[in-house]
Amino acid sequence: MKTVLKNLVLINPKQKLNRKASLIIEDGIIKKIGNLSGDDLKNANVIEFNEAVCSPGFFDMHVHLREPGREDKETIKTGCNAAAAGGFTGVACMPNTQPAIDSAEIVQLIKDKAKDHLVDVYPIGAVTVERKGELLSPMAELYEAGVVGFSDDGTAVKTARILRTAIEYSKMFNLPIIEHCEDETLSNGAMNEGFNSTQLGLPPLPSVSEDLIVSRDILMAEYLKGKIHIAHISTKNSVELVRNAKAKGIKITAEATPHHFTLTDDTLKTYDTNLKMSPPLRSNEDLQAILNGLADGTIDCIASDHAPHSIEEKEVEFEDAPNGIIGLETQLGLALSELYHKKVLTLEQIIEKLSINPRVILNLPVPSIEVGEPANLTIFHPNEVWTVDVSKFKSKSKNTPFNKRLLNGRPVAVINNKKMYYKDKFSEI
Amino acid sequence: MSLSSRHLLGLQNVPKEDLQLILDTATTFKEVLERPIKKVPTLQGKTIVNLFYENSTRTRISFELAEKRLSADSINFSVSTSSVKKGETFKDTIRNIEAMKVDMIVVRHAAAGVPYFLTQISNSNVINAGDGTHEHPTQGLLDMYSIREKIGKLEGLRVCIVGDIAHSRVALSNIYGLKTMGAEVSVCGPATMIPQRIEELGIKVYHNIDSAISENDILNVLRIQLERKAREYFPSIREYTKYFGITRERLDKAGKNTLILHPGPINRGVEISSEVADGNDQIILQQVTNGVAVRMAVLYLLGTQN
Numbered sequence: 021m022k023t024v025l026k027n028l029v030l031i032n033p034k035q036k037l038n039r040k041a042s043l044i045i046e047d048g049i050i051k052k053i054g055n056l057s058g059d060d061l062k063n064a065n066v067i068e069f070n071e072a073v074c075s076p077g078f079f080d081m082h083v084h085l086r087e088p089g090r091e092d093k094e095t096i097k098t099g100c101n102a103a104a105a106g107g108f109t110g111v112a113c114m115p116n117t118q119p120a121i122d123s124a125e126i127v128q129l130i131k132d133k134a135k136d137h138l139v140d141v142y143p144i145g146a147v148t149v150e151r152k153g154e155l156l157s158p159m160a161e162l163y164e165a166g167v168v169g170f171s172d173d174g175t176a177v178k179t180a181r182i183l184r185t186a187i188e189y190s191k192m193f194n195l196p197i198i199e200h201c202e203d204e205t206l207s208n209g210a211m212n213e214g215f216n217s218t219q220l221g222l223p224p225l226p227s228v229s230e231d232l233i234v235s236r237d238i239l240m241a242e243y244l245k246g247k248i249h250i251a252h253i254s255t256k257n258s259v260e261l262v263r264n265a266k267a268k269g270i271k272i273t274a275e276a277t278p279h280h281f282t283l284t285d286d287t288l289k290t291y292d293t294n295l296k297m298s299p300p301l302r303s304n305e306d307l308q309a310i311l312n313g314l315a316d317g318t319i320d321c322i323a324s325d326h327a328p329h330s331i332e333e334k335e336v337e338f339e340d341a342p343n344g345i346i347g348l349e350t351q352l353g354l355a356l357s358e359l360y361h362k363k364v365l366t367l368e369q370i371i372e373k374l375s376i377n378p379r380v381i382l383n384l385p386v387p388s389i390e391v392g393e394p395a396n397l398t399i400f401h402p403n404e405v406w407t408v409d410v411s412k413f414k415s416k417s418k419n420t421p422f423n424k425r426l427l428n429g430r431p432v433a434v435i436n437n438k439k440m441y442y443k444d445k446f447s448e449i
Numbered sequence: 450m451s452l453s454s455r456h457l458l459g460l461q462n463v464p465k466e467d468l469q470l471i472l473d474t475a476t477t478f479k480e481v482l483e484r485p486i487k488k489v490p491t492l493q494g495k496t497i498v499n500l501f502y503e504n505s506t507r508t509r510i511s512f513e514l515a516e517k518r519l520s521a522d523s524i525n526f527s528v529s530t531s532s533v534k535k536g537e538t539f540k541d542t543i544r545n546i547e548a549m550k551v552d553m554i555v556v557r558h559a560a561a562g563v564p565y566f567l568t569q570i571s572n573s574n575v576i577n578a579g580d581g582t583h584e585h586p587t588q589g590l591l592d593m594y595s596i597r598e599k600i601g602k603l604e605g606l607r608v609c610i611v612g613d614i615a616h617s618r619v620a621l622s623n624i625y626g627l628k629t630m631g632a633e634v635s636v637c638g639p640a641t642m643i644p645q646r647i648e649e650l651g652i653k654v655y656h657n658i659d660s661a662i663s664e665n666d667i668l669n670v671l672r673i674q675l676e677r678k679a680r681e682y683f684p685s686i687r688e689y690t691k692y693f694g695i696t697r698e699r700l701d702k703a704g705k706n707t708l709i710l711h712p713g714p715i716n717r718g719v720e721i722s723s724e725v726a727d728g729n730d731q732i733i734l735q736q737v738t739n740g741v742a743v744r745m746a747v748l749y750l751l752g753t754q755n
Contacts, residue, residue, distance in 0.1 A: 218644040219461070221561035221583025221621065291562030335540050337560035339581070 022046045022064040023440070023449045024056065028074040028399065032389050033368040034376050040071065045395045045449055048438030053391055067442065069399060072432050075371045076387040077109025077396040080348060081378035082173075082198075082251055082275060082323035085111075085141070088129060089118025094328040094416045096130060099348070100139040101414035102326070104441040106348040107398045107431030110140040112382060114173040115151065122146040122157040127165035138439035138446060142168040142382065147186045147197060153178025156185055163193040168382040171198035173251060174298075176233045178204070180240065187246035196247040196273070196381060201233035201258065202299065210339045212285045212300045220288060222338060225300055227255040234258040238265040241272055249381055250274040252325050254299040256309035263318040273381050274313070275323040278347060278354035281310050283421065293334045293341035294421040297327070311364050314373065321377040322370075324351045328417030346415045349408075350422045356402050356429025367402060374398075395449070399433040406430050452750050456575040458564045459584035460626040468629055472594050474746035475739070481518065482742055492521035492752045496551045501527045501578070502558040507713060508578050508588075511737070512555050515744035521752070524551075539563070543571050553752060556580070574751040579618045588712055589622025591743040592669060593630060595736045599708060600666075604631035609661045611693065612671030612720055613642040613682070619712050623669060624650055637661035638693060641682040658693050663703045669710040670695050673720045686719055696722040700730065710736060 025043040030053070044052040044060055052060065085099040094102075096113075103111050113130065115121030121130070127143045134141035145162035149155045151172045159170060170190055176199055177183040186197055209225030211217050217224040234250055238261055241248040253259060253274045265272045285301045295301060313319040327344025334341050355374065359365040365373070375398070379386045387396035410423040433442040440449040452467050460468070481489055497516050501509050509525065516523040526546065546554070553574040556564050561581030568575050579585040597603050608627055614620045614636045627634045628651060636643060637655035648654050655661040662668065673689060683689050700707050709721070709731040717723045725731060 213645055215646040215649050218647050219621070219650075221581045221618065223582075224645065291565050332538055336538055337558065337566070338562045339560045 021448060024060060024064045024066040025074070025399070026056065026066060026068045027071055028069050029071050030389050031073055031075050031367060031371055033372055034076070034386055035388060035390070037389060038368070043074065045435065048394055048449060050389065050391055050393050050395050053389065069432065072399050072401045073367060074389070074397055074399045076375045076389065076398070077434060077436050078107050078352065078374045078398045079110040079378045079384075080108050080324050080326065080351065081112040081321065081382060083111045083113050083326040083348065084116065084328065084344070085113040086328055087117065087133065088126065093330055096133040096141060097137070098414060098416040099326070100134060100137045100141065102346070102348040103139045104434050104446070105414045105431070106350070107352045107400055107434055108139060108348065109396050109398060109434050109436035110142065110379075110384075112142045112144050112168055114171060115144055115146040116174045120146045120151045121167070122149050122151070122162070124158070124161045124165035127162060127167055131166060138434065138436050138441055140436065142166070142384070144169045144171050144173070144198060146170065147172045147177050148182060151175070153182055156182065156189060159186070159189050160192070163195065167195070168384060169196045169198050169249065171200070171251070173198065173200045175204060176200055176202055180236060183237070183240055184244065187240060187244045187248070191244070191246055194247070194383060196249040198249045198251050199233065199237050200251050201230045201237065203229045203232045206232070210296065211288055212302045214285060214303055216285045216288060220291070222288075227257065227302060227306065230255050230299055231257040231261065234261050238262070238270060238272055241265070242268070242270045245271070247271045252277045252280065252299060252323070253310065253313070253319060254280045254302050254306060256306045259309045259313040259318055263313065263316070266318060273320045274318065275321045275378070276310050276314060276319045277323060277325045278351050278358070279345060279421070281307060281314065282354050282358050287421070291338045292421060293336065293338055294345055294419050296338060296341050296343055297325070297345055298343035314359065315364050320381065321373045322351065322355055323378065324348050328415055329419045330417060334419050345420050346413070346417050347420070349413050349415060350420060350427070352400060352431050353406070353408070353427035353429055354422070357427045360402060361428050395435045397435045398431065400429065400431045402429045404428070404430050451754050455751065455754065456564070456568050457586050457747055457751065458568070458575065458577045460586045460589050460622045460629070461584070463626070463629065465629050468590070468593070468626060471590055471743065471746050471750060472597060474750060475594050475742045478745040478749070479739065479742040481745075482738065488518050488520060490520045491749055492516070492519040495521045495553065495752050497521045497523045497553040497555060497748065498546055498551045499523060499525045500546070500554055500556045501525070502556070502563070503579070505557050505579065507737070508557060511740045512578060512744050515741050515748055518741070519745055519748055521748070539566070540570055543567060547571055547573065553748065576747060576751065582616050582618055584622045585618040586622045586626075587740070587744050587747060588619050589626040590747070591736055591740040592623055592710055592712070593626050594743050595710060595732050595739045596667060596708065598735070598739065599732055603627065605633070606667060607633045607635070607665040608667045608669060609635045609637050609655065609665040610669045610671065611637045611658065611661065611695065612673055614638050614647065614671070615642050615644040616674065617671050619671060624652055628652075635661065635665065639683050639689070658695070659699060659702065662699055662707055665707070667708040667710065668695060669712070670721050671712065672714060673716055675716065675719070690719055694720060694722065695725050697724045697728070700725065706730060708732065713737065
């Protein structure tokens with residue numbers, strides 16, 4: 021089967037590629053790049069893209085797929101559908117499932133469930149057994165089963181002692197420890213500590229809680245020459261700490277979420293539990309620091325922290341509501357609206373942070389737009405205005421504060437594993 | 450004259466005219482409370498639910514009495530646990546109550562924001578009877594009423610709120626209401642009990658009780674929680690009392706009259722000495738009486754809106 025993708029703008033900063041061209045794909049392989057001849061269109065499925073951007077497939081390195089354990093919130097299938105609809109061809113899923121991803125069997129279960137999908141799913145293994153922070157998980161076995169990193173996400177690795185062991189052990193596989201940076205002795209609040217928490221009377225959670233663990237982790241990575249990735253960075257001081265650590269050559273990388281570069285704790289006046297997440301929405305000063313960190317490369321990638329929760333779990337008192345929002349289907353739109361259109365990042369930089377850097381951090385190959393290569397592509401319109409409509413989401417959960425928000429830029433199609441997702445449908449390609 | 454809002458969720462952003470109206474209306478009801486027959490038919494036929502998700506005998510009794518004196522039908526609904534533990538969500542509880550056709554809901558809850566959430570899912574008038582460490586507007590109003598009754602005005606008075614400001618729902622309501630009425634407001638307490646950036650509300654922060662006494666006309670002394678959890682914020686009750694307790698000697702040292710308020714229940718010998726609590730400068734029991742009048746005013750003004 022031959023598919024012609026007409027009139028694309030191919031951009032891949034890794035190949036120094038930025039040009040208008042059409043693509044021909046046959047059996048999932050890129051057969052031709054360039055201008056089309058009459059023959060090319062024969063017996064082909066021809067799709068006109070009107071100069072939409074085509075880049076290596078996007079990769080979200082921080083999602084919660086909830087399976088196994090909480091299939092009422094999301095399954096691997098619905099999560100993958102949401103990823104495809106959001107413009108992603110690959111995701112790395114966090115291990116805070118029930119049971120946690122702390123055994124080769126669970127890794128295998130997830131891979132089996134994901135195997136026929138367009139979207140590649142790479143599990144992240146737990147650092148400690150049951151994510152309890154006590155005993156090291158069977159990291160070698162998890163590595164052999166296919167995990168791409170280790171994390172006790174939801175919390176930081178509990179003690180410096182177990183973190184030390186984990187970093188040393190994981191160095192054998194060159195995989196990063198992905199840290200949810202929060203000092204648990206300071207993190208019993210419900211929102212960022214500041215003038216807003218004082219006025220709203222909600223229990224405050226200070227930004228220094230994150231900074232303390234970021235500091236600990238940087239020092240530990242330096243001391244042990246290990247690799248640490250800071251998940252969902254949210255504070256000004258943490259951005260500065262990572263910037264300085266990178267300048268010293270310490271192996272630290274970081275990601276930021278769309279909600280942390282779009283919203284501040286000023287929005288919490290309505291006590292909307294869809295604005296409750298961990299780390300919490302911070303101040304405008306923190307948000308500006310994240311934008312600067314994205315712009316100067318301190319923050320390597322953008323990741324959604326896609327965290328599905330049921331309506332009944334979220335429709336409770338703010339302090340009792342679970343943390344997190346879904347993000348796969350708004351991530352690209354928010355990145356383009358808040359970063360590209362506001363001139364924080366160029367399109368090339370957006371592609372680096374959504375496609376290339378996350379794969380590099382997890383030691384995964386970066387897809388190339390080259391003849392003979394498997395087509396692993398994201399096609400998006402950077403200038404198409406649309407309104408978020410949560411009722412159309414593929415995710416099983418609806419917990420987003422962005423419903424009805426106007427965004428500029430949206431995904432059009434994704435291609436991977438000989439499959440295409442285009443206009444709400446999967447097809448073979 | 451009527452209030453500009455259908456609900457009373459807090460005193461933040463409540464306009465001066467509304468505060469004035471409530472306080473003036475309360476004066477009328479205070480007269481009713483002095484009569485031999487302390488009842489008026491104003492809210493006859495209205496149904497009010499007192500939805501208390503947290504134990505609070507005083508506030509509940511005060512509201513209940515205010516409702517009865519206005520001839521409303523009132524129902525008490527007390528739940529000691531949050532919805533999460535109870536199994537039924539808060540939203541479902543409210544829907545069930547609404548289905549019984551009620552007119553007003555008085556709500557007390559340990560979580561901030563619950564009264565606001567209630568306005569989103571209910572058609573009733575909502576009165577906040579205390580939410581988390583956010584606001585307790587009728588307490589703020591009755592404190593203001595009591596001060597005004599005693600001194601004759603609020604404008605220009607210097608009022609200091611003393612104690613655990615960070616874990617109080619009374620402090621914010623007092624700050625917002627008093628400032629709107631033109632009073633100068635300050636807070637005094639150990640640094641661990643003062644929430645971040647509270648001075649941005651336009652108030653002064655003291656950590657020295659003697660300065661607070663000498664520079665203010667009125668002290669509103671908050672209750673110190675004696676439970677272990679609250680004790681994280683100061684070394685010992687002895688130390689709190691030594692440095693922040695209101696005693697006769699401290700008041701005398703200032704060489705002037707200082708009016709003392711306390712929202713109750715008082716811990717004698719902790720935040721306030723018995724001598725002061727029973728002395729001539731305090732209006733603690735008048736506050737309780739005024740609480741009924743002020744709550745009658747709020748219920749009346751909200752319950753008779755179109």
